[in-house]
Amino acid sequence: MKNIGIDLGGTNIAIGIVNEDYSILKKGSVPTDSHRPWQDIVKDMASLIEKLMKETGTTMDEIKEIGIGSPGTPDIEKGVVLYSNNLGWDMVPLREELNKYIDKPVYLDNDANCAALGEFLAGAASGLDSAVILTFGTGIGGGVILNDRIWSGFNYAGGELGHVVIKTGGQPCTCGRNGCWEAYASMTGVIRQGNEAADAHPESELAKLRASGTKLNGRNIFEVAKAGDDVAQQVVDQFIFYIAEGVVNVINIFQPEAVVIGGAIANEGDYVLEPLRKYAKRDVFCKQVKLPQIIRAKLGNDAGIIGAAFVGDYQSKKTM
Ligand SMILES: [Zn+2]
Structure with a gap:
């Protein structure tokens, strides 16, 4: 099985398909362009995921779950970004919106936590x-x-x-x-x-x-x-x-x-x-x-992708 990690930044959205051994099978990025409606940003996430899957011949059955590291304060139980100063977001239901395109479990956490988890799983720690x-x-x-x-x-x-x-x-x-x-x-x-x-x-x-x-x-x-x-x-x-x-x-x-x-x-x-x-x-x-x-730290920007991909397994409470 593989996971998908999304590192949502103020400038770019970086996405990777990540293997069980935490290696990145393939990654890509698109500009966030944060001034546009958040629905468009989530649509771009879904398109990039589909593109990466197509390029690697990955099927939906092989994907276990998706994780998103977002700036700001998340409600990780509901999968909602409560507030993000960077993105100008207020109560954005990321999980629900991404599920309109891809029917897989979607976990959400703060971007710094995801980057930390990446280093913890596959990097310096x-x-x-x-x-x-x-x-x-x-x-x-x-x-x-x-x-x-x-x-x-x-x-x-x-x-x-x-x-x-x-x-x-x-x-x-x-x-x-x-x-x-x-x-x-x-x-x-x-x-x-x-x-x-x-x-x-x-x-x-x-x-x-x-x-x-x-x-x-x-x-x-x-x-x-x-x-x-x-x-x-x-x-x-x-x-x-x-x-x-x-x-x-x-x-x-x-x-x-x-x-x-x-x-x-x-x-x-x-x-x-x-x-x-x-x-x-x-x-x-x-x-x-x-x-x-x-x-x-060892992983640089990849930490955010790898950590996001597995964040659902390491949150302090079961969130779905
Ligand atoms: Zn301060």
């Missing part, structure tokens, strides 16, 4: 019983997997690890609070910190780069630091410490077997992971026990 998977992008996506189940709270809205305050009265966050981890340790955070440092130190290479017309981003701030600019280096060091503050919180709360670091920051490898491990060793509450591994 495969073979473990528990892991917290963090994706550092515009914000911080988190997925908590405990005892082989996605933990998202009694109402499925938990696991929002980016919105834990690390600085009371700090920077405003998109959620309405101030000082959230995500406001400091995301790409948005490091870009703000880079710009502030460039303002304060116009003589720095960082400021010169910006003055040449290049917009600062996570990658070029790291590059300038590695090339020897002290100001950029301070920004990077502080940024890594912000990441560490949250990682230590995660370890103190969950003590998972692994903390998996994903997103663009993972490409920096040990340059980021080694200091994180040092901070964790120094700062966790319980220093007498074995520490969780801090490792980089």
Whole structure:
């Protein structure tokens, strides 16, 4: 049997037919074009599934179930997206709509949970019983997997690890609070910190780069630091410490077997992971026990597809 995983993003809908061993038989994507009616978006999902099945000679009988990872807050029991800021959605019945085209069980979960499950099943955390998977992008996506189940709270809205305050009265966050981890340790955070440092130190290479017309981003701030600019280096060091503050919180709360670091920051490898491990060793509450591994995510964008494909089997309650 095979499953179908749908990673619904603000820009693209990525879909894969996934084998029982979590390998992707075939994947494809179409633009989400989120301004159009959601019915049209679901219709495109169904068309892409049919196309992928046709191209691989997969029959409907071979498909066990379909899973969708969606941005926003899902009602996983009803298969409804309650709200999504990214897509501008309010109460969208994804399961019911997709079932108009394809008569298979359709499971729904949050996209960050699906990506976390993908890494847990087939990526960096495969073979473990528990892991917290963090994706550092515009914000911080988190997925908590405990005892082989996605933990998202009694109402499925938990696991929002980016919105834990690390600085009371700090920077405003998109959620309405101030000082959230995500406001400091995301790409948005490091870009703000880079710009502030460039303002304060116009003589720095960082400021010169910006003055040449290049917009600062996570990658070029790291590059300038590695090339020897002290100001950029301070920004990077502080940024890594912000990441560490949250990682230590995660370890103190969950003590998972692994903390998996994903997103663009993972490409920096040990340059980021080694200091994180040092901070964790120094700062966790319980220093007498074995520490969780801090490792980089492996699957990139495929994690969302693979996790979605199997999400129905790993939700904390039976949802259909
Ligand atoms: Zn927040």
